[in-house]
Structures are given as structure tokens and as C-alpha cells.
Amino acid sequence: MGGDKRTEYTFLRKTRISLRFGKLHHxxxxxxxxxGARCLEQAxxxxxxxxxxxxxxxxxxxxxxxxxxDHLQLWRSEEHSLLKLLDTPKLPPCRREQLGRQLNDVQDVIRKADEL
Structure with missing residues (x-):
């Protein structure tokens, strides 16, 4: 879901859900x-x-x-940081693989937000 501050305000005002404010998303x-909550699957x-x-x-x-x-700026910054880390020449293969998975997750969030 995406939108400007007015859309966010209207959304919050009209919904009756519990909302947790996070640094990188709500x-x-x-x-x-x-x-459907991914955090509870197999937990x-x-x-x-x-x-x-x-x-x-x-x-x-x-x-x-x-x-x-506002969150998207942080996600794009994270993407930039990960790309810089992946450019490190002597990065161990296991660390490169881990960073690659993390980059894929970050890019999925950015893609999801850009589609809205």
C-alpha cells in the first residue's frame, strides 16, 4: 500500500485496526x-x-x-548500502549469498511500494 500523507491520514482515521508504527513500515x-501474518507462520x-x-x-x-x-526513502538507502557491500571484492561467498538474499527482500519491498 502506498500514498501521500493525506492518504495515510485518511486510512488511519477510517480504519478500525490495530496499527503498529515501525521504522521501516507500519x-x-x-x-x-x-x-496470513507471516511472522506467525511456523512460529x-x-x-x-x-x-x-x-x-x-x-x-x-x-x-x-x-x-x-517516508519509509521508501529508508528502503532505497538500505538497497544502496547492500549494493555497495556486494561490490566488496574479497567478500566471503557465504556472506555474499546472505547479502544477496537480503537485497532481494529489500528490492521486493521497493517493487511492492512502487506498484501502488
Missing amino acids: CTFDENNPA TAPPGHRGPLIDRCQPSRCHNSVITP
């Missing part, structure tokens, strides 16, 4: 209907826990993730 996880939540598992968050793969234009 999460619209619905505690009453958690189906064991602590007893009594309700809500998303933030440490398992995958904004590039979760339909609950909302990327605003």
Missing part, C-alpha cells in the same frame, strides 16, 4: 484475524502473547505491511 496485524508464540512477533517480521512478504513514501 503493521496492520489484526489480533482477531491473524491468518511458537510465548504463552498469552497476542499480536505480531516483531522479530520475525517480513515486510517484503506480508500483506499486513504498509510502506509509505
